[in-house]
Amino acid sequence: MASPDADGSEAAFFVTTRVYFQDTDAGGIVYHARFLDFFERARMDWLRALGMPVGGLADQAGVLFIVRHMELDYHAPARLDDELRVSVALRELRGARLLLDQSAVRDGQLLVAARVELACVGRDDLRPTRIPPQLRDRLSHRTSPHGA
């Protein structure tokens, strides 16, 4: 699911998702917090595609990734039956933290953009801990050369 973009950089990982009734609200559009669910699914699928499903990270490496900071820009609404392309791109690997860019796009139109900072923490104490070396190695090849 990764291919060169028009600008020559490696495209973000993405998944497609549909909008169901459960995602909408009485305003007739997708409820704003549901985009966080779409983004979380994309992050988990991305880690799985890197060979590190979160269940395995928790059980074998004893770590979780938790959200520390998030910035969201809602540009346009999504509606019932829309098909969204939800992406994840690693912007930076910083100690026990991952900085990601995520977006939800419909037919080439950016609907929601997010900057997400994840912290790697111990499963039991939730204290910051080192990203498992195997995952770190795989991730370090995926940051963009210009750090963005």
Add this chain to the structure above:
Amino acid sequence: MASPDADGSEAAFFVTTRVYFQDTDAGGIVYHARFLDFFERARMDWLRALGMPVGGLADQAGVLFIVRHMELDYHAPARLDDELRVSVALRELRGARLLLDQSAVRDGQLLVAARVELACVGRDDLRPTRIPPQLRDRLSHRTSPHGA
């Protein structure tokens, strides 16, 4: 929150909850699965009112209650800003199982009725286990004399 009903039986425990955008869908009404959330909140508040908050049950007694069976009748829709009265009544205590009647009512009109069967299970193995004696004692005084 318990008082005699018109028929002289003890009224169910209930909590009141408001309908927010997050509870609705693009049909303009409360999304059907959200009533299960309302019912779960009422059950947890009921156990807390009995002196057994679920966190304590898990940490001290090592048990959880999980849903085994549920029947739901949707009589009328709920809408944004509605105030709902969500009730819990213990119908029967049967081994490791609790049978509950729940409902969501607005201004005296029944919107959704549910029959819920909960099983008491071990927190770690999720296998059926005895209801902690202290909770059982408190519950046994609350089943209706005619078993419903």
Add this chain to the structure above:
Amino acid sequence: MASPDADGSEAAFFVTTRVYFQDTDAGGIVYHARFLDFFERARMDWLRALGMPVGGLADQAGVLFIVRHMELDYHAPARLDDELRVSVALRELRGARLLLDQSAVRDGQLLVAARVELACVGRDDLRPTRIPPQLRDRLSHRTSPHGA
């Protein structure tokens, strides 16, 4: 996605879905109400596969399907990262109502089974109304010969 089952009957329509953090709760398993979301997605995908996406049904035919009755049996829990096969089978078409059998299965093991009764209602007044003839025609070929 429809193929003969071992017993020779036409298999149910199904979709596969993954279990994410958002689907689980602090008990370590999928939160019970999330199965209703999985079932709703499967129903919407099934209607879309029949050529009748719900958005179109609402906009063009002016109808919605709402849940009137549901029975759920929870046989075994689902966990983080599980891949579930979520099915829909039409059991009966009765006036303005659809009776469906749904299930969530992991590796051949039945986790949750549901009987769902949907009512076709007018989008604006939510009153029972006839199922659009085009959808009725397509559905009538899909009920099982023995009505179950």
Add this chain to the structure above:
Amino acid sequence: MASPDADGSEAAFFVTTRVYFQDTDAGGIVYHARFLDFFERARMDWLRALGMPVGGLADQAGVLFIVRHMELDYHAPARLDDELRVSVALRELRGARLLLDQSAVRDGQLLVAARVELACVGRDDLRPTRIPPQLRDRLSHRTSPHGA
């Protein structure tokens, strides 16, 4: 629910909410997106307390408030049975936009802080529109004198 803070400024509006199983995930803590639900409930209760319930705003004034931008800082996790104090403070009123500060606090400890930008939009076209004068009047008395 508004009272002077230690610093003499008017305290934020707040509501209290409990953490239920539905709010947690398999990490044993509140799922990050659920805080957006807590914040949304607090905003709707705040508008209702100002005499402008969102249902009324939609039906009578024909407007909705939608989230345009949001920044979230997760400082510490919340857990099952926690009681949270969820606040709303109006930071600025700017054209068709409201800038709010929100927080979720447990026993005086800040768990999550959010800056939220809402846009007032037409219910039907979702285009930016003026905040209804009556609401604007009530809000203009509530911005902090130092713009924060």
